[in-house]
Amino acid sequence: MTTSIFPQIMAMFAQLLPAFILVFSFYGFSRALAAKLMGDHTAQHEGFLTLNPAAHIDIFGMLITLAIFVVVNTLISGGLAFPIIIAILILIGARWRKIVPINEEMFRHHRLGILATTLAGPIGSFFLTFLSCVAIRFFPIQAVSAPVGKTVTQLLGTITELSAFWGVLELIPFPPFDGGRLLQVVLPRSKEWIIEWFEIYGVFVFLALIILPGVSTIFIGGLHTLATIVKLIALKIAFIGA
Template sequence: MDFSGLFNFDWKSVPFRLIAFVIAFSLHEWAHAYVAWKLGDDTAKREGRLTVNPLPHIDPFGLILILFGPFGWARPVPVNPLNFRGNKRKGMVLVAAAGPFVNLVLALLFTVLYGFFMLSGSLTGLSDKAVYAIHVTLISSISINCGLVVFNLLPIPPLDGSKIFRFLAPPRWDGFFYKLELYGPWALLLLIFIPALQGVLYYPLYWLSSGVTYVANLILALFF
């Protein structure tokens, strides 16, 4: 899978990146809200975030970045772990992991769909514009969902990876993570806006894409 689309801007790709963004981010945030709700916290539900409707989830600046740059984000889902039934730290790990997990599933789904179209010849007879739209939408969806998995699993606050790492660690480490939260957003901004640092994510993206493609090929082999 070619991830150059994540790092290079192309005006023609904007509408298709928007479609991919809406699907990826809406389901990502819904997953956080859904798992929190299943664990006993209805904070997100009461604030209208337990939905796949993209409007409550969109952060304007994050939307601009994902459309015109390499990464972006949606509005964080509010979670109150004090409402969780059972182990609160485990609950936070599950809530944090839910978003990237859904993006991983979406990346696999779109990869299978892309392979199906390519192998079945379903696009034959469509206009060049229609083929281009389908092709770029699917590629954008795969790239953005893979990118969200890798990006969100970085152990940098306020990303999901930092919450997973924090609440898997012993409680005595909480002081360290609290201090890390003070500097995490600055480190995140450096990662987003310095091209040389963005390259650090290329290999994790490549490995994830290779794994997703391998699994997708196994699924497609059952039908072709």
């Protein structure tokens, strides 16, 4: 059994590694770019305004987290396995993602800056979803061998899947997700205790949402549905006129 699973694990690892690197590099770059446009050059000065993976990822930590992902995903079956594992790995693998440094005091317009830098990551992820769909459309699959064509299309499909789901996931409106920063925009100062509460207990709220029977089905299923909608929209736009 181990012998039969090992090639599957290695194949998945080889496919997911470049996808993870591209998605999270693109995500960090998008946030750094938004911060610069809003007047904060901190991320640019510290080398985050680049698609170079070394600026956004601790490669060793990512390899360990990715290895866990591949093994668990291979052993778990079911349509929701992918989003569930991705969500859990956010908690155990948070340290391998380098956080883009943002100084909100440098924003020309404080609330607008928070809004822009919060949405930049998810929007960047959705744009990458679209670019992957465009690549799928125009990849000259007839001009390459069948194994190469299959490998490339599977990789592009993985990038599409991961970028769409990651963008949706980070829009969850409470810490530790980027969407939690939106609370700073919509809540009055008298309600700042809500933000402080989520900063302490948000992880536990998230765990409850993905673990509790019934609740987890609705929550994870909802995230998966939203990610699917993003992918379908990207595909529809990419294949206009096809």
